[in-house]
Amino acid sequence: MGMISRVSAEGFKVSELIRIAAEECLGIQIVTIPSGNVETPLFSGRLLHHEVQPGLMLTGGDITYLTDQCVASESDPAVMGGVLLDGEQETMEVSGHGTMTRSPERPVLFGFREPRRFQLSGMTPHRRRSAGFVIRPSFFDRFGDRMDSDGLAALREFADADFRFEQLPRSPTFVDLARRSLDHPYDHQLAALFLESTTLALVIEVASLLAQERRMIAAIGKRHYDRVMETRDILDANLVKPPKIMDLTKRVGVNLTTLQANFKTVFGTTIFGYVRTQRLQVARVLLREYHLTVAEAGYRVGFVSPSAFTAAYRRYFGHPPGQDIPRDRD
Numbered sequence: 001m002g003m004i005s006r007v008s009a010e011g012f013k014v015s016e017l018i019r020i021a022a023e024e025c026l027g028i029q030i031v032t033i034p035s036g037n038v039e040t041p042l043f044s045g046r047l048l049h050h051e052v053q054p055g056l057m058l059t060g061g062d063i064t065y066l067t068d069q070c071v072a073s074e075s076d077p078a079v080m081g082g083v084l085l086d087g088e089q090e091t092m093e094v095s096g097h098g099t100m101t102r103s104p105e106r107p108v109l110f111g112f113r114e115p116r117r118f119q120l121s122g123m124t125p126h127r128r129r130s131a132g133f134v135i136r137p138s139f140f141d142r143f144g145d146r147m148d149s150d151g152l153a154a155l156r157e158f159a160d161a162d163f164r165f166e167q168l169p170r171s172p173t174f175v176d177l178a179r180r181s182l183d184h185p186y187d188h189q190l191a192a193l194f195l196e197s198t199t200l201a202l203v204i205e206v207a208s209l210l211a212q213e214r215r216m217i218a219a220i221g222k223r224h225y226d227r228v229m230e231t232r233d234i235l236d237a238n239l240v241k242p243p244k245i246m247d248l249t250k251r252v253g254v255n256l257t258t259l260q261a262n263f264k265t266v267f268g269t270t271i272f273g274y275v276r277t278q279r280l281q282v283a284r285v286l287l288r289e290y291h292l293t294v295a296e297a298g299y300r301v302g303f304v305s306p307s308a309f310t311a312a313y314r315r316y317f318g319h320p321p322g323q324d325i326p327r328d329r330d
Helices: 137-143 150-160 172-183 188-220 222-237 245-252 256-267 271-288 294-300 306-317
Strands: 003-005 020-022 037-039 043-053 056-065 071-075 078-086 090-094 099-102 108-112 116-120 127-135 164-167
Touching: 043 188, 056 172, 056 188, 078 150, 078 172, 078 188, 099 108, 108 150, 127 137, 127 172, 127 188, 137 150, 150 164, 150 188, 172 188, 188 222, 188 256, 222 245, 222 256, 222 271, 245 256, 256 271, 271 294, 271 306, 294 306
Parallel strands: 003 071
Antiparallel strands: 003 020, 037 043, 043 056, 056 127, 071 116, 078 108, 078 127, 090 099, 090 116, 108 164
């Protein structure tokens, strides 16, 4: 049986969280949650909701789901961008529009012009950290009818869509900003200034990614761009053991020369170079967040020996992997 949380476009709004009821009026009492730390039958932990400018909110949380029941929410029109920092991959059903999937450290963007109902199901009790932004349609009014920025114009298109979802390219910048928004050391006015600047930086990064997408589509065409994105998704899902290059070309339906050329146009590196870079990025997360040893992290991302991993890591990041293991590791 599902449990419903009726939540506004800001996401889990701290000041009015959370209405809990069964799918057909089970009658569970509404629970009002104070700011900051929360305890509900659905989850416990820390929630972040901060309106940094009219129509622009920073949202996020470090919470632990306590139930395996489905959780539903209803949201007003908005554009939402965010990233799952830690936790299990999530699949959310959108009323009338199928499903959308969020994977760790992969920014997503979605928007809708009419209220929508979202349902998160297939859950297991686990910890989840995420952060991002919510933009109400009124936020775009300050820019008038014309927008000179391709990125902002593309962002506004999400607000005008019936429903539109896009999984964005991996962005270390976006992930770093999201983590800092959850873990910053500031208080009071300084915290407010930091959160405002961080939220604006998140919006700017997404706008930049959308602008880059438009430039790439203009350069190689929509069909070839989509094939490159499909290639990227296949590689991301198989970083430890990526498919052979000829098998990859068959899967996406593009010849080898064209795929290699277009991939380098979009990502500025070869397919092999992309895989190696993503392996190293994942390895750094394993070192920093999960406190794995150098040998463990290298093995997890597909390096055959610690020495090969250490050499590649040093070349890419400018320092050995051991430097990224927190000193307080047990």
